[in-house]
Amino acid sequence: MVNGGMSTLEFLGAELRRARKERGLSQDDLAQRISYSSSLVGMVEIGHRTPSQDFITRADAALEASGLFERLLTFVRADAAPPWFREWISVEREATLIRWFEPSLIPGLLQTETYGRAVLRGGGMLRDSEIEQRITARMERQSVLDREQPPEFIAVVDEAVLRRAGR
Incomplete structure (x- = not known):
């Protein structure tokens, strides 16, 4: 858990949404750029779906995030298993x-x-x-x-x- 009860998956989603909005993109715009559905982008953004490595790699490139989402995905994976x-x-x-x-x-x-x-x-x-x-x-x-x-x-x-x- 990070940020007062937010899971690492929810945190990754919030950061994805923040980066997308910073670049003035809608969920549809980002979905087209990374060749995934806008519904999947939305599910990732609200922390209801863990993105694949391919999704993250494409999102990093499309949002020019310098590997931020790949690094966050590492934490999501580490957090996934019970201690x-x-x-x-x-x-x-x-x-x-x-x-x-x-x-x-x-x-x-x-x-x-x-x-x-x-x-x-x-x-x-x-x-x-x-x-x-x-x-x-x-x-x-x-x-x-x-x-x-x-x-x-x-x-x-x-x-x-x-x-x-x-x-």
Whole structure:
């Protein structure tokens, strides 16, 4: 949290809006310059959607921000994981073998964006901006499985997890 309860994602959005307005651009103008939709620009500006690296790179260039948004995105990503989980993420990046026992959910490294969002929303304890930050971080964590030498990944889940129908 920064600035009296504002999440880092909301702060990034506020800075994007400030820079856009400083240059006299509407959301539509910026969207056209970076080849994204104006609705996505709006969602990023209010902290309801975590922007992709490509979005940020293009916004930095279009707004001549000298890498400001790339630097802010680093903080958004760092803030996305709960403090108690950050050490695990660091270990996960270097692991050659990951064993996971998850009796009631699909493990985070195997979750789809929709499934992960439903899990995070289900607890009712996180704001939408925090959910979006965590989803983005969770999806980025999955890149550990796509690297040149990915870790061996063994997951044990209850069969009911695999058979449970979504609501």
